Amino acid sequence: MGSNRVYPRDFEQKIGFAVIREQIGALALSEKGREGVMMSQFSSDKVYVSSVQHRLSEFKTILMLDAPFPAEGYGDESEALRRLRYPDQSLLLEELHRIGQALTALTAIQQYFEARDGYPALGALASSVPSFAMQREAIARIVTPSGGLRDDASPRLQQLRSQISAREENIARRLSAILSSAQREGMSPDGASPTLRGGRPVIPILATYRKRFAAVVQDRSSTGQTLYVEPYEVIEIQNDIDDLRQAEQEEIVRLLKELSNMLRPDAPTLIEAMQILTQFDVLRAKALFAVRVGGSMPILVDTPTLYVREAHHPLLLQTLRQQGRECVPLTVSLGTEGRILIISGPNAGGKSLSLKTVATAVYMLQCGFLPLVGENSEMCLFSDLLIDIGDAQSIENDLSTYSSHLLAMRYFLEHATSRSLCLIDEFGAGTDPLAGGAIAEAILEKLLSSMTLAIITTHYSNLKGMASKYVGIINGAMQFDISTMRPQYRLEIGSPGSSYAFEIAHRMGLPADVTLRAEEIAGEDYINLERQLRQVAKDRRYWLRKREEMRRKSQETQRLQERLSAENDAVKERQRQIIEKARVEARTILRESNRIIEQTIREIKEKQAESSATKAARVRLAEHSAANDDELAKVELPVTTTGLGEENVTRIVVGSKVRFMGTDSMGEVVTLNAHTAVVSLGQMLTTVNVSRLEPVSASDYRKATRVGSSRTLVSDAAKEINVRRLNFSARIDIRGYRGEEAISAVQQLIDDACIVGQKQVSILHGKGNGVLRERIRTVLRGMPIVESYGDAAEDLGGAGITEVTLS
16 A cells, blocks of 8 residues: 555654553563564554454453463564574573473463354464474473473483482482581581582581591681581592583483474474464453453444544543543544544643544554544544644754644645545644634645545634635534533534633633733624634533433333333233133133033933932032033133233134123124124024124123023023014115215124024115215125125116125
């Protein structure tokens, strides 16, 4: 993507990132890891940046939610391994020890990801090198976990060390015996013990007894009163030990060279493994910092877009946390509609901090760190990150504050493109306001024509007004609480901010006559503009609060609806369970009833219908029937509801107990269609429209059937049917009826016809414009009981009468 520019040279110091980098480097487990953090460079390569961001995001998840990540053995012995390019070079024991530790750490990391899914980026990095099991085992065979050489590294070494140990024990015994004898005779200080001087075993004796000992003086005390002598009888043994140690050293050199030769062919791959381990150390340090301060991975976009949501500056966040204070987040959006954001507002209101926060977020992203932005933030990769923040005056270079700003602006204009981000603080300040504002406006026009994304801060009114004249420039204001005269450090996009200069001057104790005079000098236009800006900010905050309140209420309503829906589902499920339980109990009762009936019939047959036996059987049957009625009375079927917030409405289903509207006749629904139901009245079945039925409770039905028995119920129903048959007319005249009246009359006709068993009926509706006829026939088409319908014969009325045949 071409070269990347970060301006100025002290960029990291100006935005505060130098301190952040040191903090992250201190979290590394190895010196190479710390160097990796410090060397992370700014890049606009999307493949590289995206890869690092995904690895960091996965590592952050591990540190927050998964098992502890391996954190031992990190180190990079690449330099030592590079020596293996030369055949005469061998690795030192401590270097082999560190290589073994690093390979063990890498193996632990590989096993960590082999046991887990969900970390594809880190898993791929870990598996990019082999596990080096053979090399690890070879190192472990000669190097102890503490870094020493194993006694059994070779048979020769084990033999030599065994011989050395035996001779050292022999020397120790002899020296102890000699020293004990000398102390008994007063020739050696009390409490003295054998020691070493110049690598030789000696015992301390008083100088006055020197001639009493056959020994070589190896050392003496500072006063000369104590001599450290090596008895002749141990000299030869010590000489043997020295020879054995020389042989031991030669064997160690041989073993190290042998192991180095074994590792030599794999040196390039081992170097790569060391670098992978260092990458994990760097990633761990960066992810650990992200966990502590809240960094997260943004969405990378290709178009020049910057949408940082709820961003924080790491240093400010940490400082405020230590003070127990809240850090106000920053949300900024730059793109097609608004490429340049002009931030205004009072001094010390957070304008400069906003620039540093944005600069830090972009810089961290493109240097391979997780920026402190909210999830779903969208950020593109910039080729150039150019800032002009703070005072860059220089006595050595004869630069004033304003001159340094102009040099920065010249650099911006020479290099800024559509893939550049420019951040300019106090734009136009440092010189005559009129001239400075004019130059700043001209520079801003140039940046706008270059399609550069930029954020600037200013107090100049002419720059604030550019948003109304140019497409692509938007205003922003730092909030300020006029009642407390305190900044809120919150950025509002859409309108310019007031400087609150006169209010702050008054609050700071400037004499009232001075501030009043200043307002007069400023002029009525300026005062009115400031007043309007304050009013706009006040109104905006009011409507934002209203919108937030409406959003909360909407969310609460949604939660209530979800809760009510869940409760309704629970009620329906409970109803289904109760009905199912009732059906099971009813089937049980029915099976028991059938068994009792069969037993009773069998007993009557066996007793040859004797009067007393038959009577007793009937009594038992009646008692069982009464017991069944009591059991059925305990089964309460629930009432179904049509939905949330509606009144309870009982539904008619198969098995429902119903009453014919307008009568006392009751029955049980046997079958049910869309509009009609077949109702059982004792031994009689009748078909009727559902609208003519009303549900009754099981207890009411049992009471009615108990009082008059099923025979009485059938008799009453039969009487009702006979009455309807006597009053029934197979022909109705609905001319002049309104629509609903006509439909109701037709439904009543069909119901009565079903009850009395009439198969043919006639409906006189007249010809007219045919509207009433079509409406009646639409109703008939929806009745399953209607087999056919059509016009009457021409001589009997034709299209003015509809003849209906029932099934």
